[in-house]
Amino acid sequence: MSTTEVVVTGLGATTPLGGDVATTWSALLEGRSGISTIEEDWTAELPVRFAGVAAEDPSTKLERHRLRRLDRTQQFSLIAAHEAWRDAGEPDVDPVRLGAAVSSGIGGILTILNQYDTFREKGWRRVSPFTVPMLMPNGPVAAVALEFGAQAGAHAAVSACASSAEAIADGIKLIRSGRADVVIAGGTEAAIHPLNLASFAAMRALSTRNDDPQGASRPFDANRDGFVMSEGAGMLVLESAEHAAARGARVYAVAAGAGYSCDAHDIVQPDPEGTGQARAILDALADADLKPGDIAHVNAHATSTPMGDVGETVAIRKALGDAAADSVAVTSTKSMTGHLLGGAGAVESIATILALHHGQIPATINIEELDPGVVVDVVREKPRELSAGAVAALNQSFGFGGHNIAVAFRRP
Amino acid sequence: MATHTEQEILAGLGEIIDEVAGVPADQVTADKSFVDDLDIDSLSMVEIAVAAQDKFGVEIPDDQLKDLKTVQDVITFIQK
Numbered sequence: 001m002s003t004t005e006v007v008v009t010g011l012g013a014t015t016p017l018g019g020d021v022a023t024t025w026s027a028l029l030e031g032r033s034g035i036s037t038i039e040e041d042w043t044a045e046l047p048v049r050f051a052g053v054a055a056e057d058p059s060t061k062l063e064r065h066r067l068r069r070l071d072r073t074q075q076f077s078l079i080a081a082h083e084a085w086r087d088a089g090e091p092d093v094d095p096v097r098l099g100a101a102v103s104s105g106i107g108g109i110l111t112i113l114n115q116y117d118t119f120r121e122k123g124w125r126r127v128s129p130f131t132v133p134m135l136m137p138n139g140p141v142a143a144v145a146l147e148f149g150a151q152a153g154a155h156a157a158v159s160a161c162a163s164s165a166e167a168i169a170d171g172i173k174l175i176r177s178g179r180a181d182v183v184i185a186g187g188t189e190a191a192i193h194p195l196n197l198a199s200f201a202a203m204r205a206l207s208t209r210n211d212d213p214q215g216a217s218r219p220f221d222a223n224r225d226g227f228v229m230s231e232g233a234g235m236l237v238l239e240s241a242e243h244a245a246a247r248g249a250r251v252y253a254v255a256a257g258a259g260y261s262c263d264a265h266d267i268v269q270p271d272p273e274g275t276g277q278a279r280a281i282l283d284a285l286a287d288a289d290l291k292p293g294d295i296a297h298v299n300a301h302a303t304s305t306p307m308g309d310v311g312e313t314v315a316i317r318k319a320l321g322d323a324a325a326d327s328v329a330v331t332s333t334k335s336m337t338g339h340l341l342g343g344a345g346a347v348e349s350i351a352t353i354l355a356l357h358h359g360q361i362p363a364t365i366n367i368e369e370l371d372p373g374v375v376v377d378v379v380r381e382k383p384r385e386l387s388a389g390a391v392a393a394l395n396q397s398f399g400f401g402g403h404n405i406a407v408a409f410r411r412p
Numbered sequence: 413m414a415t416h417t418e419q420e421i422l423a424g425l426g427e428i429i430d431e432v433a434g435v436p437a438d439q440v441t442a443d444k445s446f447v448d449d450l451d452i453d454s455l456s457m458v459e460i461a462v463a464a465q466d467k468f469g470v471e472i473p474d475d476q477l478k479d480l481k482t483v484q485d486v487i488t489f490i491q492k
Contacts, residue, residue, distance in 0.1 A: 065434030069455075125462060129455040 004176045006255040007244050007412065010088025010237030011350050012080035012186075015337050016230050019056030020083055024347070025354050028333055028362035029383050033214035035228050035338050042194045048206045050213035051192045052230025052338030071108035071134040072190030074143040076233035076343070081144050081184050088237035089249055091182050099152035099180035100145040101171040102235070103163035103187040105342025105399065106196075107137035113193055140188050141167075144235075152180035158342075160399030161301070163187050164234065165345025168407050169258030171238045181243040186235035186346035197229060203268065205305060217339070218366035219302035219309050219332035220374050227303040230338030234346030236353075253353045256290060256392060256410040259283025263402030270308055270398060274315025277396070280404035281319035284394060288408035292324035295408075296390035297361050298376075299352040301398045302332035303339050310373035312396065317375050329386070331379040335365045345397035349407055352395040356411050359386045416468055418442075421487045428463045432456050442484040464490065 013020065016034025017027035027034065034052050043049040058075035059067055067075060081102075085091075111134040119127050133139055138156040145154040153174060157166035164187020171185030200206045207226035209216040217228040238255055260283060263276035270277070285292065298316055302309040309332070317325040333351045340347055355361045361384045370378065392410040399405075416424075426437030433456045446452040452460070461472040470490045472480070480486050 063434050065430075065432060068432070129458040 004178070005241035006172045006175045006238050007241045008236050008252045008255055008353055008409070009091070009239045009244050009249040010084040011252065011353065012083030012085070012087060012235040013233065013347055013350055014054055014056060014076050014079050015232040015340065015347055016052035016055055017337055021087070021350060023055070028336055028351060029360060031336065031363055031365045033217070033336050033365065034230070035213045035216060037213050046194060046197050047201050047208050048197050049210050050216065050228065051197070052228055053192060054232045069130040069134070070143060071111045071139055072231070073104045073108055073140050073188045074134065076190060076231070077102055077140040077144050077188045077235070078147055080186060080188070080233040080235040081147065084184065084235040084237045085148065088239070091237070091239065091247060091249070093182045093243070095149040095151045097152055097181040098148065098150040099154070099171070099174045099183040100141050100148070100150040101155045101157070101167040101174060101183055101185040102141035102144050103157050103167040103342055104137055104140050105158070105160045105163045105189055106191050108135035108139050109191050109196060110193055111135045113195060144184055148184060150184065159403035159405070160401055161339065161341050161344055162397040162399035162403040162405045163342040163345065165349065165395060165397035165405040165407055166260070166403070168236060168255065168346065168349055169260065169405055171236070172255050172258055175238060175240050181240050183238045184235060185238050186233060187343045188233035189341040189343040190231045191341060192229060192231050200229060207304060215366050217304045217335050219300070219304045219335050219364055220371055220378050221367045222369040222371045224304045224306060224309065226305055227334070228338035230340045231343070232340050232347065233343050234350050236346065236349065251412045252357045254410040254412055256408045257284055257288025258408065259285070259287055259406045261404045263404065265402055268400045270311050272307070272311050274311050274318055276402065277312060277315035277398060277404045278319035280406045281315065281394065281396070284406035284408045288392070288410065290392050290408055290410065292320040294391040295320060295324060295328055295394055296386055297352070297355055297393035298328055298330045299348045299355070299393065299395045300330050300332045301396045303334055308398070310371055313374045313376045325376055328376060329361050329379050329384055330376045331361055332364045333362055345395065345405065348397065349395045349409070352393045353409050355386060356390070356393050356409055359388070361386055416490065418487055418491065421468065421490050422483065424467050425464065425483060425486060428460055428467065432459045432463065440483055442482070442487060444483050445481055446483070447481070
């Protein structure tokens, strides 16, 4: 049975590194960190006083009346989706053949917390009537579907930090199923708030390197001490190859396939053997009809936590086998962006796609001493060229709850 | 309670509607219908009613809000 080929024709992002894809990508190649100290009073009582705040506030791009009825996750989504749509050449598509798959890991948590403050201080009548559509976890996908008139379906997979990789996987499936020709797919997060920093800090999941925020996100480094919370969004325009060819669209990459698994090992800790992660990688290869040797590059989930990063390299080796694993170039762009949680998979898929498209793999910054447990080749110090013969690359995203997603992109 | 002139209320509503719904204040004239002319949805009407209460000190109960179709209807309600 032949499978509908799905291609990527548009990219959009708003991240701690820049308000669009071009500035984000150039910062990744320059090795620039988007992390900074939060200069607000509320950080005083917290063990973590830095984060990756979006480089461009949504208020610079959306009108005031829209800001007040959209959660920050929705604001980021719309900004990134508009960029991706323009980048794709604003495809002419029947609304019933246009879908959306947009996720957030947490949802409208800033709305929940801010409206709860309003409720306690001023009573129920002052609670915004838009509170529910702002806080619901499908709020971002609903906002995107409404904005672009996407009537084929609107899906919001929720799998913590794997959410937006799962959204992209769902977007591929939506097109393959024959229900849509074009899908806007990606994810978003906006959770920088004292309670959320306190909650992740209470798990001992965050770096506390307050004296060196830009050096705090250090995946694969022996002295890493946790991840850095960031915010923003990434969006892709996925399209059936046939639809893209008919309108002469520029194709960045083939969204060749996706793999899913669940560790069912621990609610938050990854399986140290990497078994579930390896299954997701193998599942993605099978779905994409690729061989381990086709994978030239992996954009790793690697968040800079002591447990996660090393286990992921074990999983890569387990899945690809020694010969292929020896020649794969692995990087973690979270060293520069921090961890966008539910937005991470989408922003990192964009980095993976652009690595294939431009033939340049961004380096992982802040590695002073490589963890001896790392069993793959990590790109360090400067970007590495991807050979002309390189076939494909993987984006990996894992989430609390044991969710493992791998998405395979192939050169067109 | 302070009374407001029709012009004061119209100007105040214009500011509120600009803030809540993004309709420029100069387009908010007495004859305009909220739904048909200004494209204001039901949730935005709730925000407008609460903001009008803060500004003019007149509560608009929910069961009466649905009968206020035009800007003039709101002005009349606040004045009475």
